[in-house]
Amino acid sequence: MAMPRQSTPLAWLRANLFSSPLNTLLTLLGLWLLWLVVPPLLQWAWLAADFVGTSRADCRSGGACWVFVREHLPQFLYGFYPAGERWRVNLGIGLLLVLALPLLVPRLRQFRRGWVLALLAYPFVAGWLFYGGLGLPVVPTARWGGLFLTLVIAGSGMAAALPLGILLALGRRSELPVVRAVCTVFIELWRGVPLITVLFMASVMLPLFMPAGVSLDKLLRALIGVAMFAGAYMAEVIRGGLQGVPAGQVEAARALGLSYWQQMRLVVLPQALTMVIPGIVNVFIALFKDTSLVLIIGLFDLLGIVQAAVTSPDWLGFTREGYLFAAAVFWVICYGMSRISRRLERRLDTTADRQQEMA
Amino acid sequence: MTEPAAVFEHVDKWFGQLHVLQDINLSVGRGERIVICGPSGSGKSTLIRCLNGLEPHQRGRIVVNGIELTDDRRAVDRIRRQVGMVFQQFNLFPHLTVLENCTLAPMAVRKLPRAEAEQLAMDYLARVRIPDKAHSYPGQLSGGQQQRVAIARALCMQPEIMLFDEPTSALDPEMIKEVLDVMVELAGSGMTMLCVTHEMGFAREVADRIVFMDGGRIVEDTATAAFFEAPQTERARQFLGQILAH
Numbered sequence: 149m150a151m152p153r154q155s156t157p158l159a160w161l162r163a164n165l166f167s168s169p170l171n172t173l174l175t176l177l178g179l180w181l182l183w184l185v186v187p188p189l190l191q192w193a194w195l196a197a198d199f200v201g202t203s204r205a206d207c208r209s210g211g212a213c214w215v216f217v218r219e220h221l222p223q224f225l226y227g228f229y230p231a232g233e234r235w236r237v238n239l240g241i242g243l244l245l246v247l248a249l250p251l252l253v254p255r256l257r258q259f260r261r262g263w264v265l266a267l268l269a270y271p272f273v274a275g276w277l278f279y280g281g282l283g284l285p286v287v288p289t290a291r292w293g294g295l296f297l298t299l300v301i302a303g304s305g306m307a308a309a310l311p312l313g314i315l316l317a318l319g320r321r322s323e324l325p326v327v328r329a330v331c332t333v334f335i336e337l338w339r340g341v342p343l344i345t346v347l348f349m350a351s352v353m354l355p356l357f358m359p360a361g362v363s364l365d366k367l368l369r370a371l372i373g374v375a376m377f378a379g380a381y382m383a384e385v386i387r388g389g390l391q392g393v394p395a396g397q398v399e400a401a402r403a404l405g406l407s408y409w410q411q412m413r414l415v416v417l418p419q420a421l422t423m424v425i426p427g428i429v430n431v432f433i434a435l436f437k438d439t440s441l442v443l444i445i446g447l448f449d450l451l452g453i454v455q456a457a458v459t460s461p462d463w464l465g466f467t468r469e470g471y472l473f474a475a476a477v478f479w480v481i482c483y484g485m486s487r488i489s490r491r492l493e494r495r496l497d498t499t500a501d502r503q504q505e506m507a
Numbered sequence: 508m509t510e511p512a513a514v515f516e517h518v519d520k521w522f523g524q525l526h527v528l529q530d531i532n533l534s535v536g537r538g539e540r541i542v543i544c545g546p547s548g549s550g551k552s553t554l555i556r557c558l559n560g561l562e563p564h565q566r567g568r569i570v571v572n573g574i575e576l577t578d579d580r581r582a583v584d585r586i587r588r589q590v591g592m593v594f595q596q597f598n599l600f601p602h603l604t605v606l607e608n609c610t611l612a613p614m615a616v617r618k619l620p621r622a623e624a625e626q627l628a629m630d631y632l633a634r635v636r637i638p639d640k641a642h643s644y645p646g647q648l649s650g651g652q653q654q655r656v657a658i659a660r661a662l663c664m665q666p667e668i669m670l671f672d673e674p675t676s677a678l679d680p681e682m683i684k685e686v687l688d689v690m691v692e693l694a695g696s697g698m699t700m701l702c703v704t705h706e707m708g709f710a711r712e713v714a715d716r717i718v719f720m721d722g723g724r725i726v727e728d729t730a731t732a733a734f735f736e737a738p739q740t741e742r743a744r745q746f747l748g749q750i751l752a753h
Binding site for chain 2: 394396397399400401402403404405406407410414415418419422496498
């Protein structure tokens with residue numbers, strides 16, 4: 149709308165909320181709905197809520213019982229990870245946050261080579277920290293849980309899905325018929341099966357096919373299943389990006405004498421991946437939320453452990469608090485990812501606007 | 508004379524059923540500047556795209572600098588190191604700065620250290636008169652500037668032969684001259700050049716020979732002056748009449 153800039157709040161109100169009888173009606177309807185919902189919610193979640201205490205006996209005011217969440221917080225965050233060893237989880241997650249810094253601070257880009265090496269080393273360091281061995285007491289994966297487990301599954305899924313997706317997408321566009329066929333079948337197979345089925349297969353079927361005496365950790369099996377599943381989706385997102393790179397780019401790279409992998413690494417992928425950042429983050433967010441499904445194979449992620457807590461005999465009846473907490477944590481992390489993706493997109497945009505923005 | 512820079516011997520090429528190059532015979536001497544012209548669809552671009560293996564040919568021999576162009580990847584790679592190419596649509600890499608566009612292949616293919624590659628790039632950017640844009644992105648440049656960067660990028664590989672595929676066809680009229688000026692200067696430096704273009708003024712000024720193509724064949728291959736003064740074939744006369752009329 150080409151309207152002159154509003155000078156007063158009153159004029160803004162009139163122009164935006166009460167410009168016609170219908171708009172006035174809709175505005176009033178909206179206000180009424182807000183009035184119905186917000187005050188009771190505030191009353192329940194905050195004004196009449198109980199924040200301090202140690203047991204359900206301390207929740208008597210009739211509002212939300214945040215004592216429940218507070219009491220269970222360590223469990224929600226770490227599952228059944230031994231209390232004395234939780235520093236290892238904190239350290240591992242902290243390391244990851246440090247590693248993520250160069251994504252947000254452009255000035256750190258000069259350490260790119262070291263950063264890539266650190267990224268490659270991270271899964272091993274984290275695996276050692278979390279699982280133990282080599283001087284650290286072993287914490288079996290059955291005791292991992294809560295937000296920690298959610299982050300492990302989602303994090304390793306993302307870390308594996310991106311390179312797997314890139315390779316599958318390149319393979320599906322390969323000129324070699326065998327490579328193309330293998331990649332296409334792989335992608336369509338994994339995409340065509342619900343994640344729940346994949347997890348069931350990983351936990352129930354896979355051991356049947358293993359040679360006697362060989363057993364893979366249940367969590368590890370789930371991780372592999374999730375990674376394959378997400379990789380197949382990722383491949384299709386990235387293939388979309390590859391198709392968006394003009395053929396002339398490859399021709400120019402070939403004419404300059406670049407090998408196939410150099411063409412892909414230096415010319416095609418940087419452009420393709422930048423183009424599909426929103427799609428990649430979409431897969432990441434879906435993956436993050438889908439981790440809740442591991443509940444059905446007996447792993448307790450954040451949602452699973454909240455669910456277990458709300459059904460424990462001592463704390464029956466605090467379903468709302470528990471689920472609201474879980475939803476809030478999921479939302480904060482997903483929204484965070486979405487913000488990071490927006491920032492990355494803006495930074496990687498090399499069109500003319502950027503110079504103006506920076507000038 | 509020493510061995511020619513490039514030779515086509517009885518080259519044929521098909522796109523499916525379409526016979527796009529028919530019995531092409533062409534020898535390019537060292538330092539020679541050849542302009543290839545002809546109506547659209549006559550196979551001019553395909554011809555020069557075969558020379559560096561961007562398009563495979565199905566029959567005949569193409570020899571560049573003594574290396575025969577075959578399915579062998581190493582032969583193709585060696586030839587591409589010696590042959591620079593400039594495209595109608597520039598094809599600069601939009602995610603890299605001008606300088607990075609120019610240093611990419613020297614560093615990745617010729618394994619030059621960064622400092623050396625950047626020095627080389629700045630030299631060539633100065634030659635195409637655009638050194639001040641080294642840290643801009645292609646999207647921030649005009650078409651003429653982009654094409655000059657593309658020429659510098661190809662020159663940074665220090666090729667023996669330069670191919671130009673209608674380098675001014677995608678440019679606004681006021682930018683054609685700045686690109687042609689750079690090409691004229693390059694021609695003056697003794698570079699072997701094969702240039703597909705409709706710019707007859709440029710052809711007359713720098714070309715040693717004109718190759719006229721029609722329907723996938725080389726119809727005429729004569730010295731520049733002879734071509735413009737007295738084309739041998741009716742088809743070339745028609746073409747010249749049309750292109751010089753306006």
